[in-house]
Amino acid sequence: MKKTAALAIVFAALFFLQARAQDENASTVLTVWNMPSAADKNQLDVWGSETETFEKMFPGVKIKGISREYKPQEFVSVMASGKGPDVAHIPITAIPSMAKYGFLARLNSFTDGWDQKDYMPAIMWDSVKIDNDVYGIPYDSYFTTLFYRKDIFDKCGISGPPKTWQDIITISREISAKMPDTWGIALPPDMFYFIDFIWQAGGDVYSQGKLNLNSPAVITALKFWSDLKFRYKAMPPQDILYESDIEQLFSAGKIAMMPGVAKQLPVMARRYGLDISNVVIVPLPAGDGGAQAWHAGGEAFVINDAISPEKKKLAFEYIKFRLSPLTQLSRFMMMKQLGMIIFPGDFSCATNLINRPEFANVKGLLSYAHAEPTYYKWPMIREDFNRYVLEKVFTDSDVDYRQVLYDFMERIKKEYNE
């Protein structure tokens, strides 16, 4: 009896393995980490429809979609185990370090002869290139912008958004005077947003292969952030407000302005009940010298370096399909049909839909866009800057900016040989 049961289990296991092997042989399975989550039902429908079309175009290929937000630990672990996805969507800022550790395939041979390549902004290509080697295909693009609450502006009789740093101060004063419980703006201690102010002050963080974080522009930007909080009381009195706190306060109407990227808005609507119709997106104000600047970011498709050359080719076909003008147009149509809000961030940065009214807010933003350094140590330096400079500036009103920056540069020199 026992022997019969054991034999039955062995046969069942063999049958299962055989069936699986046959199934895998019948079609090539392409694992992609870009499927929207089940919470975004409409987005999932759009993705499903595109996948179906691709599978019809390539009958031997099956797409296995996995819904994953990019998390470094998860991505590193799965790639290091050799079981990583064939294609993934990751932020362009993560590309330098992931490429350095050998996870990402070099894509020059694919992109060199690709006709869509030239339709993508050069700044986006710069973000995925390391020493002229391409490690990612830019997908969407976003720009840091300023969100403002139209309802608060209307209540306070403010006619338009701030155009300069000085306007931020003036508008914040007006708001605080008319609505005592409401503040003008909130800024998180995050280099992601602070870097825009450095550029607006006429500086840069990385030039000619060197970090440049104690320049006068950095000091000017630091002083402006500190003054907004401690001198002009334009920001809420809390020591530190992280991004999620600011999103919550903005959604609750306690803050009139915040920096952000358009993609954040639907998330804020879902999480904190933000009424998107009350929000206006405008370019970030110019610095005291009149310099307009914000940064362009986005996500890029990457291909796993560990897969076979044939699979890499197929993976590139998939990326090409997703970025083709036809797919982008059908996506736009379907989103309209489903009554979804159109965000430029849902489309390729090479989209030919830029003249549509839905894209009006981002049209022209590229002219003043900057990219973060494609230096593999940048994410670490950015994290340290948040911790040891920005958090210090927000928690200490008497801070000596020069000393803080000097100490930081010393620390960086010691730790990263910079």
Next chain:
Amino acid sequence: MSDDIFGKVGNELSENAISGMVEEELRSHKKEDASLPIIKLKLAPTAESVVDIAKRREKREKSQVSGFQSLSSSNLAKVNLVNVIKLPDTLSQTQKLKKVFRYRRYGMQMRDVPQLRRESKPLPERRKQDFGKLRRYRAQKKRLGLGLIMPAMIIFLLFSWMPIFKTFSIAFQKFQTINSAEYVGLSNFLNILSDAKFWDACLHSGILSAIVIVLGTWLPLFLALYIYEARHGSSLMKVLYFIPFLTPAVPAAILWKWMYNQGFGVINSLLSLFTPGHQVAIGWLTNPHLVLLSIAIVFIWKNTGWAILIYMAGLQNIPKNLFEDAALNGASVASKIKNIILPSLVPVIMAVVFIQIINGMQVFSEVYIMTNGGPVGSSEVIATYMYKKAFLYMDIGYASGVAVFFLFLLVTITLFRMNLSNARKAAK
């Protein structure tokens, strides 16, 4: 009053003396029936043939003297000494009383009571031909145990020990890319020794553990004592305190992050009720001097439940007669805690302290979610530092070195704890 009886119970007591004392005790403790051992006597029916209480009561009534008075130490000899029990000096008072009343019930020692004596059967004869069977049976039994333990053992080795060995090997390597690790000997460990950030993280972990030891050891102890002594609702209280332990760390940390929020958190809002006209805005998670305390509070809130359970188990192991004797001697609650509970609970308290130290050193989710090491690095602990080194700074070899270093630290603490408890056992 009640301790007089123990003064009078000597090695030799007559039945009359006992019954007199018992009745007197029952009269004097009518209302304190819950904890006194003497009450157990009520349940024991007296064997008619052995002690005739009615007759003795008659005798006492005649003499118009209460049993207790007539049995004062000076006139014990005057009482009828027919049933005299010899009690060894080594017995405690309670044991003496028990023996006395068993004797009263059965009229003999317990071992001599016929219905309680088990009939002994002769052992079966060992036959030579059965030895083989026995050997096979023993071997089968051994194999069964091995077979049963094997699946769990394989999983344990695969998921617990293999990563540990792998971490050890990675700790001696430096990764240029994921596929090109280079052996660097002790270089990672030497770098750790001169890494100021690592020692800052160690200091923060140490401070966190110290707060956890102070609050996380004594608070559950007092709560456990309260629950132990509570007459009503102790089960409900145990459940209520244990629920936070069952809450997953991530939602708990998010919840507390909202509660701690400087601008609109419920804690500051509640505090503002006590300061009319002034909005309290304490930066629980944004003030570098407060942040570790705030994290420790969350950790203690979450771990108080299991510590209470451990203490409760310890309290239940303390012999009841110690409390009874103390109560009869009129000991106060503080005296009971000082002289009975704390000395008896020392091993349990030590166990809780060391578990709290180890847990406190390992804290990750609370810090990662609530502060991510901020503000200004003041809540960076070893676990978050290790994580960042591995996945943000991508220095996996160095992070493994930190992990190994950390492992040795925890093993040292554990060995210290084991040595301490062994030394205590040896001293006993």
